[in-house]
Amino acid sequence: MSERGSGLRERKKQLARQQISDVATGLFLERGFDEVTIAEVAEAAGVAKMTVTNYFPRKEDLVFDQHVELASHAAQAIAGRASGESALAALHRAYFEALRRQDASVGLASEGFVKMITGSPALLARLREIDEQREVAIADTLAAETGTETGEDITLAVAAAQLAAVHRVLFRQAFRMTLEGKTRAETTDELADLARQAFEQLEPSLGGYAIR
Incomplete structure (x- = not known):
């Protein structure tokens, strides 16, 4: 198969995957996640049940259809940090870039x-x-950069936990504000303030860690 043909096929698969996820999310929002079956999603999307499970082996990932990106984007930001930039600074920069994009x-x-x-x-x-x-x-x-095995270096393990925790805490804060009825603009502004505080809090311990 040509590169062009392969690319077209991949785009069609991505569109089909997104369409199934969108249909499923609509059903979940209407009736509740636990009340909708995979068979009902397949029927509403006009595909076979096996097609749904091929794209989404876990029902939860019909909602978190970008779960790979959610789990990996912080590490990718750290891996791509500039010369002289610490892991914390890279994560700080990437967070505010995502916030400006209004990223999920x-x-x-x-x-x-x-x-x-x-x-x-x-x-x-x-x-x-x-x-x-x-x-x-x-x-x-971080382990790949230092040539160590994950878990061997306690400093690395603690740093990774702290870096990941910043994102987790801010993510939950965004949910809290939304449930309180704040507008998207209000939530974005408040998140920016909280993020600055959170990253500043880690600066004394991690500001000089893993500088490229």
């Missing part, structure tokens, strides 16, 4: 979407898994 990775979502997640134990559990995967990805990135 910082927890910006509609009230209905946030209520759906916070009202489902299964979705909250999946969100915690994504948080853990983010921490592991950060630790693996």
Whole structure:
């Protein structure tokens, strides 16, 4: 198959995947995540049940359809940091770039979407898994740079935990503000203030760590 043909096929797969996720999310918002079956999602999307499970082996990932990006973007920011930039500074910069884009990775979502997640134990559990995967990805990135095995260096392990925790805490703060009825603009402004405080709090311990 030509590169062009392969690219077209991949785009079609991505469009099909997104369409299934959008249909599923609509059903979940209307009836509740736990009340909708995979078979019902497949019927509404006009595809076979196996097609849904091929794209989304876990029902929760119909909601968190960008779970790979959610878990990896912090590590990617650290891996791509500039010369002279610390891991903390890179994460700080990447967070504010995402906030300016109004990116879902910082927890910006509609009230209905946030209520759906916070009202489902299964979705909250999946969100915690994504948080853990983010921490592991950060630790693996730092370990690869130093040539150590993840878990061997306690300083690295603690640094990865702290770096991942900043994102987790700010993400949950975004959810809190949304549930309180704050506008997107109000939430964004408040998140910016909280993020500055959070990153400044870590500066004494991590400001000089993992500088490229």
